[in-house]
Amino acid sequence: MSHWLSDNAETLIECAAQAAAQGRRPQVLVVGSGYGGAVAAQRFAEAGQSVWLLERGNEYLAGDFPQDVGEAPGHVRCEMDGPLGTQTIGHESGLFDFRVGEGGAALLGNGLGGGSLINAAVALQPELRVFDRPEWPAALRDGVSWSHCFDRARQGLGVQDGATQRAATHPPQATLRRQRLEDLARAARARAEPDVEVTAEDVPLAIEFRRQLPAGTVPTRACNGCGNCASGCNHHAKLSLDKTYLARAREQGARLFTGVSALWVSAIAPEHGGGWRVHAVRTAERALWADTVRADAQAATASHAPAAADRLVFTVDCDRLVLAAGALGSTELLLRSAQQGLRVARTWLGQCMSGNGDDLSMAAQLPQPVLGFGESAIPMPATAPNRGPTITGVVRFRHATDPLASTIAEDGGMPGLLKGVVGETVATLATLHQVAQWGFKGGGLSDPLAVGPRVDDHSLALLGMGHDRCAGRLTLAGVAERTAWSWVDGRDAAEGLDPSLRLHRQRLSAINDLGGVHIPNPASGVMPEALARVMDQGDFRAPWITVHPLGGCRMADSAEQGVVNDRCEVWGDNGRVLAGLHVMDGSVVPASLGVNPFLTITALAERACELALAVPLGAGDGGHACAADRVLRAAPLAPYPRVVGEAGDVAGNSAA
Numbered sequence: 001m002s003h004w005l006s007d008n009a010e011t012l013i014e015c016a017a018q019a020a021a022q023g024r025r026p027q028v029l030v031v032g033s034g035y036g037g038a039v040a041a042q043r044f045a046e047a048g049q050s051v052w053l054l055e056r057g058n059e060y061l062a063g064d065f066p067q068d069v070g071e072a073p074g075h076v077r078c079e080m081d082g083p084l085g086t087q088t089i090g091h092e093s094g095l096f097d098f099r100v101g102e103g104g105a106a107l108l109g110n111g112l113g114g115g116s117l118i119n120a121a122v123a124l125q126p127e128l129r130v131f132d133r134p135e136w137p138a139a140l141r142d143g144v145s146w147s148h149c150f151d152r153a154r155q156g157l158g159v160q161d162g163a164t165q166r167a168a169t170h171p172p173q174a175t176l177r178r179q180r181l182e183d184l185a186r187a188a189r190a191r192a193e194p195d196v197e198v199t200a201e202d203v204p205l206a207i208e209f210r211r212q213l214p215a216g217t218v219p220t221r222a223c224n225g226c227g228n229c230a231s232g233c234n235h236h237a238k239l240s241l242d243k244t245y246l247a248r249a250r251e252q253g254a255r256l257f258t259g260v261s262a263l264w265v266s267a268i269a270p271e272h273g274g275g276w277r278v279h280a281v282r283t284a285e286r287a288l289w290a291d292t293v294r295a296d297a298q299a300a301t302a303s304h305a306p307a308a309a310d311r312l313v314f315t316v317d318c319d320r321l322v323l324a325a326g327a328l329g330s331t332e333l334l335l336r337s338a339q340q341g342l343r344v345a346r347t348w349l350g351q352c353m354s355g356n357g358d359d360l361s362m363a364a365q366l367p368q369p370v371l372g373f374g375e376s377a378i379p380m381p382a383t384a385p386n387r388g389p390t391i392t393g394v395v396r397f398r399h400a401t402d403p404l405a406s407t408i409a410e411d412g413g414m415p416g417l418l419k420g421v422v423g424e425t426v427a428t429l430a431t432l433h434q435v436a437q438w439g440f441k442g443g444g445l446s447d448p449l450a451v452g453p454r455v456d457d458h459s460l461a462l463l464g465m466g467h468d469r470c471a472g473r474l475t476l477a478g479v480a481e482r483t484a485w486s487w488v489d490g491r492d493a494a495e496g497l498d499p500s501l502r503l504h505r506q507r508l509s510a511i512n513d514l515g516g517v518h519i520p521n522p523a524s525g526v527m528p529e530a531l532a533r534v535m536d537q538g539d540f541r542a543p544w545i546t547v548h549p550l551g552g553c554r555m556a557d558s559a560e561q562g563v564v565n566d567r568c569e570v571w572g573d574n575g576r577v578l579a580g581l582h583v584m585d586g587s588v589v590p591a592s593l594g595v596n597p598f599l600t601i602t603a604l605a606e607r608a609c610e611l612a613l614a615v616p617l618g619a620g621d622g623g624h625a626c627a628a629d630r631v632l633r634a635a636p637l638a639p640y641p642r643v644v645g646e647a648g649d650v651a652g653n654s655a656a
Contacts, residue, residue, distance in 0.1 A: 002059045002061045002064055004061060009257060016317075025318055027044070027319045028045075029322070033114050033256070034326055035115075035601045035602045035605065036584030037114070037324030037585065039153075040605060041256070042254070046248070051253070052257065055111070055112050057110035060111050067377040076098070077110065078090055079100070086101075086483065095117065101486045102487065106545075113242040114241065120230055120410075121206040123157060124394070124595035125595070137557050137565065137566035152603070153602035158239040160204065160208070171388075176368075177460060181392065183514055184462075187511070188510040201393060205391075208223060218247045226387060231415035265321060267342065274580075275317055275320075277316070288312065289313065323584070326549075327589075328587075332476065332483045335475070344563070344570060345570075345572060350473060354468055357467050357500035358465055360412075361462050364458070366458045366516040373418070373419045374415050391463070411462060468501075472486070555568075559574075568583055568604065580617050585605075588604065
């Protein structure tokens with residue numbers, strides 16, 4: 001387990017005990033290290049406040065991420081809702097965190113840096129008209145008054161535009177995937193609906209492309225086009241949060257602790273100093289704590305001996321508390337806290353969650369090559385083609401008058417470690433869709449189910465985003481239970497699909513015009529419609545799949561309409577904010593954004609921190625309890641060079 005920026009749970013317990021003995025505590029405690037939490041850690045630390053940050057996952061360095069399918073199981077966890085409640089499979093600290101519930105499934109990132117470790121680093125800003133919807137608080141509806149927060153977010157994340165990318169050694173625009181995306185845009189434009197403009201564009205990326213790298217303490221390299229952003233960058237090229245906001249927070253004295261799972265929060269009475277208390281366990285003991293709580297309840301007697309579960313829990317006190325555990329994590333924390341007595345507004349807590357209109361589909365068996373998979377553990381020759389980052393561009397379907405009818409589609413390079421698994425799946429689904437069309441591509445006596453170059457090298461994954469009905473819901477049956485995630489009304493009563501899925505399916509059918517096979521999102525039906533009717537398949541559908549869950553602690557102008565206000569302050573059940581308690585992550589976003597959401601989440605957190613720092617909390621100085629040394633530990637060494645054409649040296653590192 002790596003520790004460059006972070007310390008472990010044992011160090012946290014020692015620091016918390018030492019601080020309590022001295023009558024001190026951190027001024028700011030951040031729970032979660034995704035985009036909102038990382039922003040909060042840096043901004044409060046650079047303002048001179050003592051900051052501690054808790055992360056349930058591990059810290060990862062380049063070289064730690066899985067490169068082969070055989071390594072993947074050790075990095076996976078899954079919470080699956082079923083007849084016996086929500087069951088957990090795999091490792092509590094698994095990097096790839098799957099949540100599977102009734103009608104809905106989500107993939108989350110679990111580690112220091114949150115989703116930035118395994119996302120595609122696409123920093124798109126929504127159209128301003130997206131914010132001019134009644135779901136957003138009045139102060140945010142124009143989108144102009146806080147546009148500087150987007151500028152600050154882009155700078156803080158190190159976002160690089162298309163011009164910078166084109167000047168790189170391995171430009172995304174030169175990949176075969178980008179060429180096939182341009183082909184798709186032309187085909188879609190020819191069949192576009194009235195009032196819909198179709199364009200193919202570069203995407204701004206939080207990835208290092210520059211040939212001349214700036215000097216610094218954080219190791220970076222120029223992107224080598226391996227195509228494995230979504231399984232974790234082993235090359236120091238992706239500018240995940242551990243290379244940007246979190247590294248700067250650590251340099252400003254913030255303490256970062258990994259392997260810590262927060263359970264619930266409680267308010268400290270004014271007569272005891274006020275502030276907030278986080279109740280937590282070691283992540284490795286999270287399941288044991290839940291089992292022990294249940295055992296304690298079953299064995300309850302008149303004895304006043306402390307429950308066994310209490311001995312696993314430790315607490316950390318603070319003046320200001322920022323929950324930034326993600327849409328599902330922060331919502332779970334507040335749901336459990338409410339069950340433990342926190343007077344939080346509950347009407348909308350866990351309600352109206354969005355999947356951001358996500359749609360995962362495939363353009364299979366295209367006539368022209370794609371090279372849609374990243375490198376595997378098998379070394380590639382130095383002359384191997386540039387596979388690019390996970391996403392190289394975007395096709396926009398912009399509706400002139402209705403922003404909710406606008407969608408996008410991005411190419412999605414699949415991690416090399418999934419090549420075998422995905423290849424089998426694509427071959428099978430493509431065969432079903434060709435049966436519906438009464439013919440197989442390739443002809444002759446070839447086996448349509450066989451996985452070969454036609455499948456591996458001619459298939460393009462596509463990630464769509466749009467505007468869904470916000471039909472997700474997160475519930476918690478009891479304090480010791482896991483949350484249940486469900487998509488309760490994701491399908492249109494008349495058409496059978498959520499409107500966003502229907503638009504994606506309609507617009508991406510242009511793939512068939514290119515001579516490929518369009519395999520829609522399994523959430524819109526595993527079987528082609530023609531076969532489903534013939535075989536009387538019924539209404540079976542796989543769960544809605546999202547990699548961008550939003551909402552659960554939605555922003556609103558009052559406690560009757562939401563969970564936090566436009567400043568990310570939590571509403572109490574009395575209609576007033578709970579001073580010093582904030583939520584800064586995707587859970588506060590009240591509706592779908594229609595683009596990759598992390599830039600918006602970062603901008604909202606920048607705005608919230610700016611406003612919070614402008615108004616003193618009114619608590620004591622808290623003291624710099626266990627403040628971190630502002631000099632970073634020695635930068636981690638670069639992983640052993642792989643047989644790939646590389647660009648640039650490691651900044652802040654000696655050459656490996």
